[in-house]
Amino acid sequence: MSPGVRRAGAGQGAAAAVQLLVTLSFLPSVVEAQVTGVLDDCLCDIDSIDNFNTFKIFPKIKKLQERDYFRYYKVNLKRPCPFWAEDGHCSIKDCHVEPCPESKIPVGIKAGNSNKYSKVANNTKELEDCEQASKLGAINSTLSNQSKEAFIDWARYDDSQDHFCELDDERSPAAQYVDLLLNPERYTGYKGSSAWRVWNSIYEENCFKPRSVYRPLNPLAPSRGEDDGESFYTWLEGLCLEKRVFYKLISGLHASINLHLCANYLLEETWGKPSWGPNMKEFKRRFDPVETKGEGPRRLKNLYFLYLIELRALSKVAPYFERSIVDLYTGNVQEDADTKTLLLNIFQDTKSFPMHFDEKSMFAGDKKGAKSLKEEFRLHFKNISRIMDCVGCDKCRLWGKLQTQGLGTALKILFSEKEIQKLPENSPSKGFQLTRQEIVALLNAFGRLSTSIRELQNFKVLLQHSR
Numbered sequence: 001m002s003p004g005v006r007r008a009g010a011g012q013g014a015a016a017a018v019q020l021l022v023t024l025s026f027l028p029s030v031v032e033a034q035v036t037g038v039l040d041d042c043l044c045d046i047d048s049i050d051n052f053n054t055f056k057i058f059p060k061i062k063k064l065q066e067r068d069y070f071r072y073y074k075v076n077l078k079r080p081c082p083f084w085a086e087d088g089h090c091s092i093k094d095c096h097v098e099p100c101p102e103s104k105i106p107v108g109i110k111a112g113n114s115n116k117y118s119k120v121a122n123n124t125k126e127l128e129d130c131e132q133a134s135k136l137g138a139i140n141s142t143l144s145n146q147s148k149e150a151f152i153d154w155a156r157y158d159d160s161q162d163h164f165c166e167l168d169d170e171r172s173p174a175a176q177y178v179d180l181l182l183n184p185e186r187y188t189g190y191k192g193s194s195a196w197r198v199w200n201s202i203y204e205e206n207c208f209k210p211r212s213v214y215r216p217l218n219p220l221a222p223s224r225g226e227d228d229g230e231s232f233y234t235w236l237e238g239l240c241l242e243k244r245v246f247y248k249l250i251s252g253l254h255a256s257i258n259l260h261l262c263a264n265y266l267l268e269e270t271w272g273k274p275s276w277g278p279n280m281k282e283f284k285r286r287f288d289p290v291e292t293k294g295e296g297p298r299r300l301k302n303l304y305f306l307y308l309i310e311l312r313a314l315s316k317v318a319p320y321f322e323r324s325i326v327d328l329y330t331g332n333v334q335e336d337a338d339t340k341t342l343l344l345n346i347f348q349d350t351k352s353f354p355m356h357f358d359e360k361s362m363f364a365g366d367k368k369g370a371k372s373l374k375e376e377f378r379l380h381f382k383n384i385s386r387i388m389d390c391v392g393c394d395k396c397r398l399w400g401k402l403q404t405q406g407l408g409t410a411l412k413i414l415f416s417e418k419e420i421q422k423l424p425e426n427s428p429s430k431g432f433q434l435t436r437q438e439i440v441a442l443l444n445a446f447g448r449l450s451t452s453i454r455e456l457q458n459f460k461v462l463l464q465h466s467r
Contacts, residue, residue, distance in 0.1 A: 034289050034297035035456075039305055041244060044355035049304055053453045056349045057311075060342060061447045066181065067339045068106050069328045073440050076168040076175040077397055081390035083201065094188040094266065095393035099176040108331030109436070110177070164378050165385040165408030168401075170437060178398060180444060185257075186264030186276060190393035196220050199254065201387055206380045207250055208243040210235055217247075219254065219286075219295065233298065242362050242373055245309075246380065252306030253403060255299040256452040258286050260399075263455040280466065283459050300456065306407070307449045308357045311350055313410035314446060316417060318347035320434065323425050328439075343443075359414045374415070381408060399448075406445020409438040 038045045064070055077097060080086065102110065168175055196218070203209070203217035213235045215221075236244055265279035287296035320326070321343060328339050363370040363377075385404045391397040413420070419432035434442075 034294075035300045039301060039308070041241060041248070042305070042308060042355075042357045044304075044308055044357070046301070046304055048355060049307060050453065050457065052353055053307070053450055054457070056352075057346070058450045058454050060346050060349070061443070061450050064339070064342055064346065065444060065447045067342070068330045068332070068335060069109070069339050070440055070443055071179055071181050072100060072105055072109055072177050073180055073398075073402060073444070074168070074170050074175050074177050074437060075398060075401055076172055077394050078174040079168070079389045082386055083390060084197070086390065086392065090188070090190050090194075090393040090396075092189045092393070094186075095190055095395050097178055097183050097394040097398050100179045100182075102177075104179070105177050106330040106332065108329045108336075111331075163408070164381045164411045165405045166382055167405070167435070167437060180402075183395060183398065184264065185260045185395070185399040185448065187261040187266055187279075187282075188393050188395050189266070190391075190396050194392040195396075198387060198390055201390075202250060202384050206384050206387075207247045208239060208380070210238070219292075219299065232295075240373070242377055245305075245362065246377060248302045248305045249309060249407065250384070251299055252302035252304070253407060255287075255303040256306065256449055257399070257403070258299075259283075259303070259452040259455050259459075260448065262286065263458070278455075278459065278462060280459070280462060303449070303452055303456075305357075307446075307453060309414070310407065310410045310442075310446045310449060311353060312357045312359060313413040313442070314347060315350040315353070315356060317413045317420065317434075317442075318344075318351060320420055320423060320432070321347065323423065325426055325428070363415075378411075381411065402441050403445045403448055405438065405441035406443075406448075409434065409442040410445075412438075413442075 036046050199220055200216065200218045207217055209217055215232060236247065239247075262283040263278050264276050265282055267275045267277050267279065269275065284291055286292070287300060289297050292299075321340070326340070327336055328343065330336055330339075363374045365373075381404075385401070385408055388397060388400040388404055391400050416432050419429070422431055423429045
């Protein structure tokens, strides 16, 4: 090789290296620049959500999730997949969920039926243990016949309501209490064909994808050449508002889950002691605008949209919990009072947010068409809640079921405004009710979204420092 050629080659190599450094230094600002501004289909901007979440919501929702009423979640992780033969459960140790021993569950939680969250409904004298509580049941023998009938009606639960989720039967022997604080959502190593099949079924069969669109919606699907990137999403513009919202909710939920996995990644394990923390490489693979051909920022914007939807639901359901009949009962009088005070404080914050999503813009056409579309919307989401029983990793299944149930409960609230407005102050309502399972899922699911937005802020800082 001649000296001239060598010099030319060296020059090209140096130029490429400089270009690489420029690109790397530019990436963090690209991520930040593209996840900003006003969200589509609403009038709220991302910066306002960031500030509201950081200074008002996140510190309080984190404390609420540590309260006994909200940390114990009853779930059936053994329900068979209703759609296909299961591939077998994940054998990775981090997929395992440790159920909570009965002795650890507060007596007020384990003593009764799924609707028992008020002190009156739980007033079974001095309960000494779970066995005695089961015999006595939810209704104190000193209550009037009229009160007994009201609580029996309450316990039956009105199945004609708009259920957006398939709820686990808490009376099933397979249903167990799980301490959510001891089984945190994080990266487990669960991936491959089983995980792909779950998300593929969710996106391809339930997200109102037009027949004219051939590329898979699933972000886990292989690349499809020219259809890749931001330009692919022009098909969304042709959908009605309700179907666009549905897709954004699912995409936002997927983005939130991925953020949790990136933020709580198994970085190393030495002498049996795991080290968990943020994985920058994994975050870039899933969300970086260059690596995802512009799709990553869209996914993150959908996370903010989902946050707005659940925030709106919390602001709308506040009157339900402000009634004196609701006590979030665990049996510990002082803790129960503190928990309700904290919850009502969070509700006050949610009501103070100035740029809520307007759910009245949905299903607002002619009554017959709107009713049909709403039912289709509801059934599609209910189907997704059933798909969660096909997840092969128990820990992923636990958090998948909780977060879909939380979102389903939020949707139920948004479309039950009239029933919530008619709630009686001192007696159970036949028009609108929430089970304890729904309450726990609703607040923990919103807590997960709040955490996702905080984790996204942390990744932005890490990206800045990595330049």
